[in-house]
Amino acid sequence: MSQRFPLPAAQHPLAARLLADAAAIGEAIERFGSPLHVVFPQVMAENAAVLAGVLRRHGVPYGIYYAHKVNASIRLLAQARVAGLGADVASAAELDQALAAGFAPDRIEATGPKSPAFIERIAALGVTVNADDLWELDRLAAAAPAGSTVPVLLRLSGFASPAVPQSRFGIDLADTDAALETVRRAPGLELRGVAFHLDTADPAARVDALTESMTVVAAAHQKGLRPSVIDIGGGFRQRFVDDPKPFQRYAQALAAAGSSELVWSGHDVGAPAAHKYGNHHPSTEVLERFLMAEVEHRPVADVLRECMLTLWIEPGKALVDHAGITLATVLYRKRAAGRDLVVVDLSRNQVTPADQEVLLDPVLVGGRGEPPDDGVFLAGRLCLESDLISRRKVFLDAQPGSGDVLAFVNTAAYQMDLSASAAAGHPPPAKVAAVLEGDRFTFVLDDIHGS
Amino acid sequence: MRYDSVLDMIGDTPLLRLDPGAHGVPEAEIFLKLESANPFGSVKDRVAWGLLRDHIDTIVEEEQVVLEASSGNTAKALQIIASMHGVGFRAFTNRVRVREVREMLTLLGAEVTEMPGLSECPDPTAPNDVFGVIGDLMDGEPGRYHHTSQYTNEDNLRAHYEQTGREIYRDAGPVDLLVGGLGTTGSTRGAATYLRERNPETAVVGVVAAEGDFIPGIRSAAEMWEVGLFEPGFYDAITAVDSADAITASLELATRHGVLAGPTTGAAFAAARDRLLSGPGGPVTAVVIACDRMEPYLSYFRHRRPDLFGMAAGTATAEAAPSATPEDIETWIAAGEHVVVVDVRTALAFQAGHIPGAINLRDDLLEQVMEAGMPFSEASRVVFACPTGDRSARFAARAAATGRRAYTLAGGILGWRDSGRPLAGV
Numbered sequence: 065m066s067q068r069f070p071l072p073a074a075q076h077p078l079a080a081r082l083l084a085d086a087a088a089i090g091e092a093i094e095r096f097g098s099p100l101h102v103v104f105p106q107v108m109a110e111n112a113a114v115l116a117g118v119l120r121r122h123g124v125p126y127g128i129y130y131a132h133k134v135n136a137s138i139r140l141l142a143q144a145r146v147a148g149l150g151a152d153v154a155s156a157a158e159l160d161q162a163l164a165a166g167f168a169p170d171r172i173e174a175t176g177p178k179s180p181a182f183i184e185r186i187a188a189l190g191v192t193v194n195a196d197d198l199w200e201l202d203r204l205a206a207a208a209p210a211g212s213t214v215p216v217l218l219r220l221s222g223f224a225s226p227a228v229p230q231s232r233f234g235i236d237l238a239d240t241d242a243a244l245e246t247v248r249r250a251p252g253l254e255l256r257g258v259a260f261h262l263d264t265a266d267p268a269a270r271v272d273a274l275t276e277s278m279t280v281v282a283a284a285h286q287k288g289l290r291p292s293v294i295d296i297g298g299g300f301r302q303r304f305v306d307d308p309k310p311f312q313r314y315a316q317a318l319a320a321a322g323s324s325e326l327v328w329s330g331h332d333v334g335a336p337a338a339h340k341y342g343n344h345h346p347s348t349e350v351l352e353r354f355l356m357a358e359v360e361h362r363p364v365a366d367v368l369r370e371c372m373l374t375l376w377i378e379p380g381k382a383l384v385d386h387a388g389i390t391l392a393t394v395l396y397r398k399r400a401a402g403r404d405l406v407v408v409d410l411s412r413n414q415v416t417p418a419d420q421e422v423l424l425d426p427v428l429v430g431g432r433g434e435p436p437d438d439g440v441f442l443a444g445r446l447c448l449e450s451d452l453i454s455r456r457k458v459f460l461d462a463q464p465g466s467g468d469v470l471a472f473v474n475t476a477a478y479q480m481d482l483s484a485s486a487a488a489g490h491p492p493p494a495k496v497a498a499v500l501e502g503d504r505f506t507f508v509l510d511d512i513h514g515s
Numbered sequence: 516m517r518y519d520s521v522l523d524m525i526g527d528t529p530l531l532r533l534d535p536g537a538h539g540v541p542e543a544e545i546f547l548k549l550e551s552a553n554p555f556g557s558v559k560d561r562v563a564w565g566l567l568r569d570h571i572d573t574i575v576e577e578e579q580v581v582l583e584a585s586s587g588n589t590a591k592a593l594q595i596i597a598s599m600h601g602v603g604f605r606a607f608t609n610r611v612r613v614r615e616v617r618e619m620l621t622l623l624g625a626e627v628t629e630m631p632g633l634s635e636c637p638d639p640t641a642p643n644d645v646f647g648v649i650g651d652l653m654d655g656e657p658g659r660y661h662h663t664s665q666y667t668n669e670d671n672l673r674a675h676y677e678q679t680g681r682e683i684y685r686d687a688g689p690v691d692l693l694v695g696g697l698g699t700t701g702s703t704r705g706a707a708t709y710l711r712e713r714n715p716e717t718a719v720v721g722v723v724a725a726e727g728d729f730i731p732g733i734r735s736a737a738e739m740w741e742v743g744l745f746e747p748g749f750y751d752a753i754t755a756v757d758s759a760d761a762i763t764a765s766l767e768l769a770t771r772h773g774v775l776a777g778p779t780t781g782a783a784f785a786a787a788r789d790r791l792l793s794g795p796g797g798p799v800t801a802v803v804i805a806c807d808r809m810e811p812y813l814s815y816f817r818h819r820r821p822d823l824f825g826m827a828a829g830t831a832t833a834e835a836a837p838s839a840t841p842e843d844i845e846t847w848i849a850a851g852e853h854v855v856v857v858d859v860r861t862a863l864a865f866q867a868g869h870i871p872g873a874i875n876l877r878d879d880l881l882e883q884v885m886e887a888g889m890p891f892s893e894a895s896r897v898v899f900a901c902p903t904g905d906r907s908a909r910f911a912a913r914a915a916a917t918g919r920r921a922y923t924l925a926g927g928i929l930g931w932r933d934s935g936r937p938l939a940g941v
Contacts (some may be wrong), residue, residue: 278867282940285868290932360861360877370864372902372929 261297388476675705
């Protein structure tokens with residue numbers, strides 16, 4: 065008999081409450097169909113308050129820009145506005161969506177590579193530009209009408225510190241003089257500050273990047289520019305599990321047994337991303353550790369105040385952590401390739417970001433009885449051998465059957481939209497916002513009107 | 516009592532019964548285990564010697580260098596023991612936050628590598644934490660180093676199980692409650708394991724710093740997960756204490772019980788008393804581990820509670836500090852007067868942008884300089900500047916009190932910047 069290696073997902077109380085309410089889940093599936101993405105604006109409001117609380121507690125002047133790319137939901141975006149956040153948009157479509165959600169242009173920041181048309185709109189609206197390259201700056205300088213003050217952040221890269229990961233984004237530190245010169249000469253631009261974003265949880269990397277960025281602030285002052293913002297981007301982690309032990313057990317078992325027992329043959333789930341799914345620390349920890357790290361024996365929070373810089377952050381994952389689940393009905397069970405398969409009315413790319421295996425077990429809604437001895441593989445509905453929702457054996461708490469609903473927990477960050485395709489004519493899953501009012505959940509379609 | 520080596524003086528520390536009339540918890544016997552009576556001043560003397568005793572001959576023979584992640588009492592004790600044996604010691608840390616501790620390590624000749632921002636404990640998610648750096652160093656020159664590894668070495672626990680716990684039981688009998696600060700967690704856990712074997716009902720409370728607060732030597736609740744020895748299930752409660760309560764309690768220990776103990780001990784005492792007062796009452800024996808002495812924390816006390824150092828008047832005098840507006844400064848300079856602008860921020864902030872012509876003396880340095888004597892000429896006007904004008908006012912008031920023509924920059928450097936005046940960068 066096989067051993068069980070369950071990877072139970074941490075559940076926000078709001079999600080747990082909905083998952084325990086089989087009637088409400090049934091109602092949602094009946095109204096909006098399967099598969100179904102459900103977002104929780106109330107959880108995002110809570111996440112926003114917690115992040116802002118950390119910044120306030122450390123006494124740092126701040127701005128929080130919600131990285132909208134993490135989830136296409138307009139309900140979550142609108143919630144970000146209500147929570148007092150700004151919007152970080154990465155395309156013209158996201159810019160439109162932010163304007164539709166009620167953000168004023170001066171509360172919007174545009175990041176990432178930009179097309180000429182996008183740059184024209186940014187310049188016309190006076191949206192803050194997080195400039196990825198000198199090419200963008202030149203076009204922006206030409207597009208910004210004289211006398212306007214389109215705010216510019218220089219996204220920096222090419223840091224000397226070995227602790228800072230290399231990045232394909234941003235303006236190399238060696239080119240910042242030219243960048244500052246472009247901003248200084250442009251009659252319609254105003255230097256708001258400098259920016260970076262690091263793909264790491266390591267506070268030392270952010271401390272080093274901060275320190276090196278200050279040379280650009282100094283150079284800007286020399287040119288008579290007035291930078292007032294340092295933007296450290298996002299990279300704040302999600303908290304996927306309450307307890308890291310099952311994850312460690314699983315990783316050890318995987319290493320010991322090889323992949324044959326726990327992984328669908330022909331696929332490699334890779335070294336379990338302990339960094340990501342094993343994380344049980346709060347999403348505020350990366351930020352907190354950065355603010356408490358020291359520069360010249362003084363906490364970063366104090367140094368930022370001394371540098372008279374407003375700290376901007378661009379959280380995406382941390383803001384929508386636990387702010388969504390994905391529901392899908394079980395079509396049928398079968399044996400194939402010597403394995404137990406559960407075929408689900410869902411495609412892998414509609415719940416999986418960039419084909420990355422999601423190392424958490426789904427929840428069987430309304431499941432009863434003893435947990436089965438062995439795990440199962442979850443198959444998707446596409447005509448691809450690779451369309452397995454789980455290439456890893458998952459361990460459910462009860463036996464699933466046709467018509468049952470599986471809930472994938474904590475899917476609001478990139479899992480819903482980043483890679484979703486409409487292959488085989490399956491439209492992307494419907495998305496609804498679930499709001500708890502009193503002791504009842506209300507579901508509204510995730511569009512600008514809600515219905 | 517005669518000793519032939521100072522190392523023989525480590526351990527067998529006194530257990531002090533606190534006067535019930537003074538501690539105020541009805542029917543409770545509260546004992547302090549005075550680890551501060553160890554020869555180098557802290558509970559870490561046991562740890563340091565416990566970690567080195569069985570290895571020191573090999574270390575000496577092979578001329579190894581001892582490595583440890585520590586910034587405080589462990590580093591101090593290891594440095595002393597290493598230098599007594601003529602071997603080297605290197606400490607790695609992300610923080611030496613207390614001035615006296617830093618100065619003491621320097622004085623003793625410790626080689627301290629500071630890695631700001633890096634975690635001091637094993638952190639599987641940060642590839643280049645302090646442990647990674649130590650690991651790389653050891654891999655680079657196999658056999659050259661000896662890593663004592665206080666956070667994960669079971670000898671740390673054993674020293675406290677075999678000695679500290681046994682001594683407490685010998686002197687106090689069965690214990691109902693043991694309270695200690697959680698740093699490496701070795702002392703509390705080691706001693707508690709022994710005491711629970713004698714009395715399974717012994718409640719164990721670990722004390723941590725309140726979230727976002729700082730108490731030297733113990734960790735905040737969020738940091739505890741990093742410690743390899745930490746087992747949350749072991750404790751009956753993990754209690755968070757803030758630095759203000761810790762300081763108040765250490766002062767109370769000093770003035771009412773005559774025990775000069777550091778803020779960690781204050782925190783543990785405060786937590787013990789709160790738990791006893793909110794408990795069911797009745798006769799109870801409680802032991803609080805007093806891990807070190809008060810004196811090395813004077814600057815910490817002063818920083819957190821300036822009012823206790825007669826600096827309460829500081830706010831009043833700061834309010835009375837003469838202030839200068841940017842226009843005043845420009846007028847004086849135009850009139851040919853000699854004006855010194857002293858920027859009291861960190862070098863990084865100064866380099867990023869400062870008032871043209873200003874000099875940089877960061878506040879803690881300036882504090883020391885001014886203690887030694889006023890470094891400014893009576894012939895010059897001196898304008899102190901900080902971001903908002905609060906810190907600079909203190910210095911201006913002090914300098915003005917010695918007859919200098921000293922001012923605080925009205926509106927601070929922020930006001931200067933926002934008025935459109937230039938800033939210089941380095």
